[in-house]
Amino acid sequence: MTDNERFKITSNDYADLIIDNDQPIVIDIPYSINRINNQYSTIFIPVSYMTYNSVYKFSYEAIPKCYGLLSSGKMEMENNTTLNALQANTLHGEGVLIGMIDTGIDYTNPLFKNENNTSRIVTIWDQTIETGRYPAELFYGTEYRREEINDALLSEDPFSVVPSVDEIGHGTMLAGIAGGYDPNNPDFTGVATLAEFAVVKLKPAKPYLKEFFCIPESAICYQENDIMMAIAFLQQVAINLRKPMVICLGIGTSQGPHMGLDILSSYLMQVNEAIGFSVVVGAGNEGISEHHFFGVVDPEVGYQIVELNVAPNEYGFSMELWGDSPSIFGAEIIAPDGTFIARIPATILKQETIRLEYGETVIFVDNEVRVPRIGDSFLLFRFRSPQQGVWQLHVFEEGFLNMHYHIWLPMEKFISRETRFILPNPFTTLSAPANAEWLFAVTAYNPVDLNIYPVSSRGFTKVDLIKPNVSAPGQNIYAPSVAGTFINASGTGIAAAYAAGTVAQLLEWGIIRGNHLTMNGIDVNRLLIRGAYRDPNVTYPNQEWGYGILNLEGALETAVLAAPVERY
Numbered sequence: 001m002t003d004n005e006r007f008k009i010t011s012n013d014y015a016d017l018i019i020d021n022d023q024p025i026v027i028d029i030p031y032s033i034n035r036i037n038n039q040y041s042t043i044f045i046p047v048s049y050m051t052y053n054s055v056y057k058f059s060y061e062a063i064p065k066c067y068g069l070l071s072s073g074k075m076e077m078e079n080n081t082t083l084n085a086l087q088a089n090t091l092h093g094e095g096v097l098i099g100m101i102d103t104g105i106d107y108t109n110p111l112f113k114n115e116n117n118t119s120r121i122v123t124i125w126d127q128t129i130e131t132g133r134y135p136a137e138l139f140y141g142t143e144y145r146r147e148e149i150n151d152a153l154l155s156e157d158p159f160s161v162v163p164s165v166d167e168i169g170h171g172t173m174l175a176g177i178a179g180g181y182d183p184n185n186p187d188f189t190g191v192a193t194l195a196e197f198a199v200v201k202l203k204p205a206k207p208y209l210k211e212f213f214c215i216p217e218s219a220i221c222y223q224e225n226d227i228m229m230a231i232a233f234l235q236q237v238a239i240n241l242r243k244p245m246v247i248c249l250g251i252g253t254s255q256g257p258h259m260g261l262d263i264l265s266s267y268l269m270q271v272n273e274a275i276g277f278s279v280v281v282g283a284g285n286e287g288i289s290e291h292h293f294f295g296v297v298d299p300e301v302g303y304q305i306v307e308l309n310v311a312p313n314e315y316g317f318s319m320e321l322w323g324d325s326p327s328i329f330g331a332e333i334i335a336p337d338g339t340f341i342a343r344i345p346a347t348i349l350k351q352e353t354i355r356l357e358y359g360e361t362v363i364f365v366d367n368e369v370r371v372p373r374i375g376d377s378f379l380l381f382r383f384r385s386p387q388q389g390v391w392q393l394h395v396f397e398e399g400f401l402n403m404h405y406h407i408w409l410p411m412e413k414f415i416s417r418e419t420r421f422i423l424p425n426p427f428t429t430l431s432a433p434a435n436a437e438w439l440f441a442v443t444a445y446n447p448v449d450l451n452i453y454p455v456s457s458r459g460f461t462k463v464d465l466i467k468p469n470v471s472a473p474g475q476n477i478y479a480p481s482v483a484g485t486f487i488n489a490s491g492t493g494i495a496a497a498y499a500a501g502t503v504a505q506l507l508e509w510g511i512i513r514g515n516h517l518t519m520n521g522i523d524v525n526r527l528l529i530r531g532a533y534r535d536p537n538v539t540y541p542n543q544e545w546g547y548g549i550l551n552l553e554g555a556l557e558t559a560v561l562a563a564p565v566e567r568y
Contacts, residue, residue: 003132005032006139008044010130012206015050017043017062018225018263027058034139037232039270040263042225047208053353054212055366055380061263064224065255066205066213068413069103069170070282070431071474071491073481080488081447082478083177083189083498089552093192093504095512097122098178099234099247101227102171103220104201107149108158109172111180111190111480112197119149120179120196122241125233126164127203127226135233141203164201168220169482171201173489174250174497176480179504188478188486191501192508198237198245200230213255214316214382215414222251224264231271244276244507244519248500250493252284252431254291254411257322257376258462260436269438272521276511279521280500282492283443283468284411284431284457290420291409292429299400303332306393306407310336311418316384321395322462323377323405328398331379333363336389344379346398360385377405390422406462427543429457430467431492440503440525441467443546444474444495452544456492459543468546469525470532472498502528502552509556516559531555 001009008014019025019033019041031043054063104126105112112120127141135143144152144162152161159165166172181193205215205223215221231247238245247268256262260269272279286292295304308319323329330346335358342356344365356363366380395405406428409415434441434457444453453475459467474495481487503524510516516523529547531554534540541547 001032001034001139008032009034009140010203012208013047014044015047015208016064016206016223016225017045017058018064019043019062035137036225036228037267040228040267050208050212052355052364056351056353060366060378060380063212064209065253065262066209066215066414067222067224067227067251067253068411069220069493070250070252070285070496071170071173071489071493073173073479073487073489080476080478081473082187083191089505091505091508093179093195093501093508095243096192096195096504096507097198097238097241097243097245098175098192098195098500098504099245100171100175100197100199101202101230101234101247101249102174102251103168104164104166104171105175105197105199106166106172106482107162107164108153109480109484110182110184111176113153115183117153119146119153121149122146122196122198123237124149124162124164124199124201125230126201128201129163138229138233166201166482170250170493171199173479173481174248174493175199177477177494177497178248178501180480188480191498192504195501195504198234200233202226202230213318214384215410216315219414221414228264228267231267235271238276244511246278246280246500246503246507247271248497249279249281249433250496252282252411252434254286254408254431255320256432258406258408258428258430258432258435260433260461260465262432265433265436265439268433269436272438275518275520277521278440278503278507278524280440280442280496280503281434282431282496283434283441284429285455285491286411286429286431286457287426287455289412290424291412292425293407293421293423294404294425294428295395296402296404297395297397299402303394303396306395307422308391308393309418309420309422310386310388310391311416312388314386314388314416314419316382316386317410317415317419319381319407319409321379321405321407323397324403325376327401327403328377329379329405330367330396330398332394334392334394336387336391346377346396359387361387427458428460428462430459430461431457435461435465435467437465438522438525440499440521440528441469442492442495442499442550443468443471443544444490444492445471445549446475447473453490456544459546466541466546469529470546470548470550471495472550474498499550502550505552506555527555527559530558
């Protein structure tokens, strides 16, 4: 990538593809390339080449997946819980960085200031602002370091100095829960109150990508390669400052095989294995969305009927069928009025994108795509302007090996609430990257009545990995928002932020205080899983709670100290 080419990164006239650096680029299209890390890069091609059959041309894995927010809030303050009542230890995350990849942060909020009015934020990389002052080798956005943020805080017009704004408030909310503290506000205290922050404000997904996956234009949506670039940036910040870091991801997606083998999950697991790093992710909010179907084809019948209700005026949606290997699956599509639309064959010989039209409804189907590292049978359906009513899929299996299959609709913020399966299955609904084996996946519970947050996604993964790992407070939490206000917030993003603050405390104990100098994310996971509170009347691990309720004190009690090594 050069300065002359970098405009393509943010231009809506160019489409993005994620490639493996070890694989040759075999497309006969003009492109520019921007390196993410040693394993992956993004290439940018003219958006005109991103046609309806791009999965067939470029592969499913190459097309960035779309991620949405995992928390929401309301102004009504009834029955909310302040985090102050949940804090009771002497660890405050001192010397540790909390890496936030989200909607940005309100750096003027007193929660993120020291008592001398300087900032606790070491850097903000705003991917949406183009000044030419991008982080080294990343080629887009603008980085604002602590010195500039401090200058802004001294200004009568801070945003004229550092114009990065969190318009949505989600990033501010999660950062506040993870570690916000204002001595003049007795009503709110975050978890790791002496930690510092490194923040990435993600740029919105490009319009062509939302259109390709039939996501409404108004949906808040971010794309996979920008998240990967954010991770690379945060890694370098921590390395440069020689401080441990916990990365908090309060965003997720229902796209992919729910096995933890997608590109972003693989990258995050590499980071999680490095000394001084830990990655915490929200489990998702798909538990009662009715967006998941689980089935098996009865060989005596020959097919299984899957019914899908489509809401009136639905803009469109994508839908993914993943069948267990070695079986391959196909499907017949039946319109709400009973009209037979098409039979999608189960085959490994003829991979293609099939275009179907029925009235105003247009359906694109990609069949049996070979997804690297996964190998399972895969069908991708994309519905544009779908006719309302109950559609049917008649799913059939070649070989009759009695293997299972799953179908997932998009996450709840990308689709109408009334578009749902008639006979849904609430399990195996974790959002990516919460399915990844060694990432710390956190679901949410209500700290008042100690019940699981009913909206929370449920495990296990498609290959029966035990996820989520634990549960943390995430329902009706008193949380900061935009312009210094507070809201009543819920979601597994909230729980992830709370857990990220807890991990910052654990990293302080392990690395900063010298008790476990080689601590990485895998060590963090093991300690917090062992130390989780478990109700003696409940069997663990289970699909709702994982291994129990997050409990830092329990983790410290079970810790096995590492042999002394050179200080991090």
